Amino acid sequence: MAPTKDDMDAAPTDDPNRPAPDGAALELTVDGRPLRVPDDGSTLLEVLRTYAGVRAAKDGCAPQGQCGCCTVLVDGQARVSCVTPVRRVAGRTVTTLDGLDPEVRHRWAAAVTACGGSQCGVCTPGIVTRLVALDDKKPQATTADVDRALAAHLCRCTGWQTVVEAWELQRDGDPLVALAGRDLAAATARATLECGVPQDVGPEVSLGRAGFAADTAPADALVAVPDGQGGWAVAGTVHAARQAAGKVQGRRTTEPASPPLQVPDGDWVATLATCWVEAAYVETDASWCEPGGQPASPAANGGAFGAKRGSVLPAAARALADEHGRPVLALWSREDVARQGFKRPPVAGGIGADGTGVLRLVAVEGVEAAVAAVAPGLQLEMVEVPGPPVSSAVRAAGWAEAAALVAAVGAPSDCVSVDDGAVTVVDPVHGGRATVRVAAGTVQVEVDAGEVLDAVVVRSYCIGAVHMALGWVTSESLTVTADGEVADLTVRSFGVLRAADMPHVEVHVVGDGAPPARRVSDAVFAATAAAVWRAQGCPPVWPTGTLLPASPVDAG
Numbered sequence: 001m002a003p004t005k006d007d008m009d010a011a012p013t014d015d016p017n018r019p020a021p022d023g024a025a026l027e028l029t030v031d032g033r034p035l036r037v038p039d040d041g042s043t044l045l046e047v048l049r050t051y052a053g054v055r056a057a058k059d060g061c062a063p064q065g066q067c068g069c070c071t072v073l074v075d076g077q078a079r080v081s082c083v084t085p086v087r088r089v090a091g092r093t094v095t096t097l098d099g100l101d102p103e104v105r106h107r108w109a110a111a112v113t114a115c116g117g118s119q120c121g122v123c124t125p126g127i128v129t130r131l132v133a134l135d136d137k138k139p140q141a142t143t144a145d146v147d148r149a150l151a152a153h154l155c156r157c158t159g160w161q162t163v164v165e166a167w168e169l170q171r172d173g174d175p176l177v178a179l180a181g182r183d184l185a186a187a188t189a190r191a192t193l194e195c196g197v198p199q200d201v202g203p204e205v206s207l208g209r210a211g212f213a214a215d216t217a218p219a220d221a222l223v224a225v226p227d228g229q230g231g232w233a234v235a236g237t238v239h240a241a242r243q244a245a246g247k248v249q250g251r252r253t254t255e256p257a258s259p260p261l262q263v264p265d266g267d268w269v270a271t272l273a274t275c276w277v278e279a280a281y282v283e284t285d286a287s288w289c290e291p292g293g294q295p296a297s298p299a300a301n302g303g304a305f306g307a308k309r310g311s312v313l314p315a316a317a318r319a320l321a322d323e324h325g326r327p328v329l330a331l332w333s334r335e336d337v338a339r340q341g342f343k344r345p346p347v348a349g350g351i352g353a354d355g356t357g358v359l360r361l362v363a364v365e366g367v368e369a370a371v372a373a374v375a376p377g378l379q380l381e382m383v384e385v386p387g388p389p390v391s392s393a394v395r396a397a398g399w400a401e402a403a404a405l406v407a408a409v410g411a412p413s414d415c416v417s418v419d420d421g422a423v424t425v426v427d428p429v430h431g432g433r434a435t436v437r438v439a440a441g442t443v444q445v446e447v448d449a450g451e452v453l454d455a456v457v458v459r460s461y462c463i464g465a466v467h468m469a470l471g472w473v474t475s476e477s478l479t480v481t482a483d484g485e486v487a488d489l490t491v492r493s494f495g496v497l498r499a500a501d502m503p504h505v506e507v508h509v510v511g512d513g514a515p516p517a518r519r520v521s522d523a524v525f526a527a528t529a530a531a532v533w534r535a536q537g538c539p540p541v542w543p544t545g546t547l548l549p550a551s552p553v554d555a556g
């Protein structure tokens with residue numbers, strides 16, 4: 001759909017603080033400055049980003065109100081701005097992360113960086129804003145209060161523990177001292193190795209300034225969103241584009257998720273069938289492009305655990321920019337990501353005591369060598385089924401499932417071993433090694449990452465990988481209909497573990513630290529999944545629906 005004349009008239013100038021259009025009818029105060037905006041049904045988030053140049057408030061799920069990325073303070077109270085009609089806050093005072101007391105902001109940025117409490121950084125401004133409000137309201141807040149506050153947020157990268165540690169450090173310690181002497185270039189190198197695309201580490205990332213495509217598009221860019229019919233609705237603002245697309249926001253279904261593949265017949269000691277799961281990266285796909293230009297990457301500060309590799313947004317932004325002769329920002333909503341984003345290929349497999357068996361996968365290319373290295377006795381079968389797109393680039397696709405089956409029976413493998421209940425996995429692609437032991441309320445992780453580069457980032461990535469694996473085995477799933485449509489479209493329906501659900505994770509770095517540096521988080525992910533599954537007695541379907549056992553476990 002082409003932009004209307006009204007949309008074009010409303011297009012901004014190069015000033016990121018877009019002038020209020022004629023007829024602006026609502027006034028509010030944003031970060032100490034007056035703002036006039038149209039009374040057109042926009043949300044507070046839309047006007048903050050469109051007319052006030054705010055970039056600290058992010059759009060991770062609008063208008064679902066479930067990820068917390070857009071959290072701001074309204075008269076000092078934390079609010080998710082994507083479900084707050086701007087009409088409701090007329091005359092009131094809105095404070096974003098950027099409008100907080102600079103000393104508080106810098107203290108928080110240093111604390112988050114010192115603890116590894118931010119990786120991609122897209123969730124961090126909203127989390128910090130909410131926790132600042134918590135501290136203001138309740139100076140004696142406890143970690144249980146923090147866990148409750150974090151229930152309004154989604155962080156896919158960190159596994160929460162380091163976020164809580166950052167809250168403790170900014171409150172009780174000296175974050176600047178904690179950060180002093182840290183080699184942030186080495187930290188950046190480790191983060192980039194772990195996520196597979198460039199990722200900066202530093203206070204600016206903790207403040208949400210990591211260069212996300214949705215934040216860096218020129219102020220005069222048109223905005224394009226999927227129109228629900230295979231095309232794009234294009235308009236002068238996000239609000240206008242979404243109105244033009246006319247989509248009704250989807251919800252979660254009441255239908256339970258189930259594995260799409262059947263376990264092959266055989267005399268198996270262990271079987272495993274997995275469901276569709278959402279990668280649940282928080283920065284939804286976005287790219288912008290000038291006519292004839294090079295599109296911005298949708299993975300500006302992190303790789304979405306492989307799920308953005310092959311994103312269609314850059315090509316769309318380029319084509320639309322060429323078509324309209326203007327810069328265009330192409331945007332996916334949370335619902336678009338759930339429907340169209342790359343998923344982990346579901347599996348169904350069985351394994352015998354000698355390690356021979358069959359592993360069926362929803363058809364995907366590029367996993368054969370890694371699966372063969374981990375589980376040489378497993379025969380691979382690819383099966384076409386209706387469903388969202390799958391990718392072998394998603395974290396440890398196929399081989400983590402193979403490792404779990406091998407660990408379940410203790411079959412011989414160069415990459416997997418079990419000793420006294422602890423599972424050791426060597427990443428067949430990147431070479432990192434991890435040993436994971438599950439005990440009551442604790443996950444113990446030992447990693448050999450080669451040259452460490454930065455121990456804080458290694459630890460942060462290990463805890464994040466534990467969180468993702470634990471959720472995958474126990475709680476995460478997507479319902480997909482028989483004709484392949486994703487029916488769970490909201491953040492809360494993905495089953496990502498909350499901060500309050502996370503066990504304590506202990507990370508120990510072992511080995512001689514000699515170069516080269518080796519990615520280790522995928523090995524932690526696979527070893528955690530295998531160890532948790534064993535600790536639960538290897539139930540045949542993931543998610544298993546139960547968290548860690550309540551008593552110490554020796555599943556060996």
Ligand code: FES
Pocket residue numbers: 058059060061062064065066067068069070071080081082083
């Ligand atoms: S963007 Fe508002 S809660 Fe997710």
Ligand code: FES
Pocket residue numbers: 117118119120121122123124154155156157158282
């Ligand atoms: S750091 Fe929280 S989602 Fe990436």
